[in-house]
Amino acid sequence: MILPLVKPRFLSLCLFVLFLLMELIQFSHIFYFKTPLNVYSLHLMWGEFKEIALASQGVLPWGLFHVFVLLCVYGTLIFLYLKIQSKTSFIATILLILLLSILPYKALFKSPHIRNFVPRNDDISLLNDLKVFTAYFLIYLKTKNKDIPKYLPYELSYEKVSPRNIVLILGESVNANHIALLGYERNTTPKLKELALNDENFIAKKALSSSVLTNVSLPMFMNISYNHNDIQHILNENTHLFKLAKQAGFKTYYISNQEESLLSYMSSNFIDVLYTKENYALKSSKIGDLVLLKKLDELAPLFKEGSNFIVFHQRSSHVPYKDQYKGYKQADVFPLSRDLNQNIINTYDNSIIFDDYVLSHIFEKFKTMKTPTYILFVPDHGETLGELGENNQSEFHHGFLSKNVANIPIFASAYGVKKDDEFIKDLRQIFTPTHYELGVALAKLMGFKIINPNFKQGIFYINGNDLAGNNGYIEVLKQGEKLEFKTHSP
Ligand SMILES: [Zn+2]
Structure with missing residues (x-):
């Protein structure tokens, strides 16, 4: 409801694109692993990108289905957004920034532990995205033992x-x-x-x-x-x-x-x-x-x-x-x-x-x-x-x-x-x-x-x-x- 009122308007468009990217990663993870994305998987994902790309070839073309759905949903949103010509105001922008700062505030000051940002099966995916990405960039990347220890497989x-x-x-x-x-x-x-x-x-x-x-x-x-x-x-x-x-x-x-x-x-x-x-x-x-x-x-x-x-x-x-x-x-x-x-x-x-x-x-x-x-x-x-x-x-x-x-x-x-x-x-x-x-x-x-x-x-x-x-x-x-x-x- 706030987004159409935000000034300048390209800020909302950037946000849509950011949400879309996070959702693409989230749903790919759910599709492949059947569980919501978590901080550690996200970290492993960067390191093993090549392996994941290879593995995901085996599940194509069904693996593209969620990509298609997400593109349709966000495409429609962006299209409608561009069509609706409402009055914009900086008050809405401030409100939006305040809303989006809640999780980063928690991650930086109030409860800076990854355990407080665990995704839940029963939460909406966008909230899980925000939790995991916030925890990853603001908590995880600052920890000393970023590298996931390697043990021999059973x-x-x-x-x-x-x-x-x-x-x-x-x-x-x-x-x-x-x-x-x-x-x-x-x-x-x-x-x-x-x-x-x-x-x-x-x-x-x-x-x-x-x-x-x-x-x-x-x-x-x-x-x-x-x-x-x-x-x-x-x-x-x-x-x-x-x-x-x-x-x-x-x-x-x-x-x-x-x-x-x-x-x-x-x-x-x-x-x-x-x-x-x-x-x-x-x-x-x-x-x-x-x-x-x-x-x-x-x-x-x-x-x-x-x-x-x-x-x-x-x-x-x-x-x-x-x-x-x-x-x-x-x-x-x-x-x-x-x-x-x-x-x-x-x-x-x-x-x-x-x-x-x-x-x-x-x-x-x-x-x-x-x-x-x-x-x-x-x-x-x-x-x-x-x-x-x-x-x-x-x-x-x-x-x-x-x-x-x-x-x-x-x-x-x-x-x-x-x-x-x-x-x-x-x-x-x-x-x-x-x-x-x-x-x-x-x-x-x-x-x-x-x-x-x-x-x-x-x-x-x-x-x-x-x-x-x-x-x-x-x-x-x-x-x-x-x-x-x-x-x-x-
Ligand atoms: Zn218990």
């Missing part, structure tokens, strides 16, 4: 496995210290405890997440990423769990109570059946993760036969904790408190009681199905609730570099398989498994052996809150039953 070997369900439950912000099954004094996991008593394959143990933030740990875990800064491996998606599952002939399901925007990390090209929060938004706001159980009941007949890779994605226990369990009255055990920290802990523990109900329900459901099923619960990262950090300060919530945020629980079992199953045996043996080791174990269940030439025995990494590893990381040294953490601050 090698894969494959051997077909017997038909089975592989169930992965992705948790949200779960702190291992608040799990009764792992020694917490409050009984936050009554149902899982009962399940564990009657299931000789049941495993509950502490583990370590690959990062401290959803947007970093999900792509790292789903891609079985080992190094904290192997962005190239993540962008390639060569060992993405959904891709591997499809390659091994599994039918793939993603049933999530999180937003569609997280699909950017799920390689959605390789998902056959997909539900996100948007599919049941109203219900989700009322009953939270119970929507996952409803979907499970609905789809369960499909899981009785064949090979399925089923991923559930929980929203609980994300802040605000007390909103997570309002659909399950029995979770309201610990009262609201006037003491701020106590209130955080009480409502958090209630949310874990709710998780306990949801998780045990999913485990039970597959247990009664009699189909060979492997089931694993892994949170994206932990959540601190007053644990002491390196500088002896109490830490709360997540998103910052601390080993306490990576402290997660895992639960696993196997049903309808022979005693002494390899997956269960392996998992029992691994002391404090990391996201990476769990990813390797899941790939193995699908029939893949991952040979990672970058792997160093006994060394693992916890990335900070930047996907490219530019915001610090923690080196984890594992020796026998001993863990040592070395923090590398940014």
Whole structure:
């Protein structure tokens, strides 16, 4: 609405052309990679222009379709703009400049971190363009480690496995210290405890997440990423769990109570059946993760036969904790408190009681199905609730570099398989498994052996809150039953 009023008029025309160029790059990226353009892809694009041009020849002429559509849309816009003769004014120009300075202002002064400029699947493409290009030119090009580190590619070997369900439950912000099954004094996991008593394959143990933030740990875990800064491996998606599952002939399901925007990390090209929060938004706001159980009941007949890779994605226990369990009255055990920290802990523990109900329900459901099923619960990262950090300060919530945020629980079992199953045996043996080791174990269940030439025995990494590893990381040294953490601050 402002553009026709802008003085001088060629300024608006320049803007149209700029938008068109950004949209061309954006849609080419979506066409080719099926995800919105991000800062790192943009950077790689300049360096590998020749390779991309060669690769894109294979998808012509369909690759030209979006170019044609964009040219039509912007051509019409420019044509109409030239036809409409309105009064112009410098006030409109100032307004336009103010509007267009919002993102550069954020990038330069208010929140100069790439993580604040991550494109979203559910945003309009022009907003994603502005975010990514602003972050690229005003933040990324100023960072020291611009060059994306080169690691050796993983090698894969494959051997077909017997038909089975592989169930992965992705948790949200779960702190291992608040799990009764792992020694917490409050009984936050009554149902899982009962399940564990009657299931000789049941495993509950502490583990370590690959990062401290959803947007970093999900792509790292789903891609079985080992190094904290192997962005190239993540962008390639060569060992993405959904891709591997499809390659091994599994039918793939993603049933999530999180937003569609997280699909950017799920390689959605390789998902056959997909539900996100948007599919049941109203219900989700009322009953939270119970929507996952409803979907499970609905789809369960499909899981009785064949090979399925089923991923559930929980929203609980994300802040605000007390909103997570309002659909399950029995979770309201610990009262609201006037003491701020106590209130955080009480409502958090209630949310874990709710998780306990949801998780045990999913485990039970597959247990009664009699189909060979492997089931694993892994949170994206932990959540601190007053644990002491390196500088002896109490830490709360997540998103910052601390080993306490990576402290997660895992639960696993196997049903309808022979005693002494390899997956269960392996998992029992691994002391404090990391996201990476769990990813390797899941790939193995699908029939893949991952040979990672970058792997160093006994060394693992916890990335900070930047996907490219530019915001610090923690080196984890594992020796026998001993863990040592070395923090590398940014
Ligand atoms: Zn998260």
